[in-house]
Amino acid sequence: MSDDLKVPGFKASELISRVSETFSGLSDTDKAAQIKKVNGVFQLQVTNEAKEVANWTIDLKKTGTVYKGEAKPKADVTIILSDDTLTDLASGKLNGQKAFMTGKLKTKGNMMLATKLDGVLKVQPKAKL
Template sequence: MSDDIKVSGFKSSDLIAGLKDAFSKFTDSERQAQMKKTNGVFEIQLTNPETKETATWTIDMKKTGSVYKGNAQPKADVTLIMADDTFVDLVNGKINGQKAFMTGKLKTKGNMMLATKLDGVLKGAQSKL
């Protein structure tokens, strides 16, 4: 697993490290196909409800087909803001993005329609795990 991407105190750290590892297992053609289908940069801002700390990760499905810790460079197409637990539930399929958004558990900045493509990115990565 990728330790350079983990942030202590966040349950999502292991999931995001798993995503990074899954992306590294894509062949060039798989990566290009996923990027062509998605064509966006997602910045994910998660908050730990106990400590109130915030951590940020970026999934770049526009230029590099990679996952990294930190703010999007140069700029995200959509920023997803939620609690750490909500992201865990999204990845594990316990809640879908639309329900999370409608109940106020997920907030977005930027291209909200692009946010709907994140589910496909997560499912594509899970197939490599």
């Protein structure tokens, strides 16, 4: 499943695959709790060093799934950032608020929902808490 999320030339592909696998591994109860907590659709518009653009969608409004491509129907928030910025956010090297303030991350749509991206990238099954 996660192989169809990979886009050659993007480090974020690995990260997106891990997020997808984590969501797939959640129990129905945990997935429902995540959907209730986040209640939004994120579209990640990522640009790599070669200036190529890839889009991934994280649906935490209805299905609790991750897929490659633009959000269908429409994302609640589109987050525009570089491949490096996304991997730094996920690893904790960079704070989302700092990335936004320095122009490394831009948003279209519900900016308050964008603040939940850090938590979405770090979702783990309850057993690990």
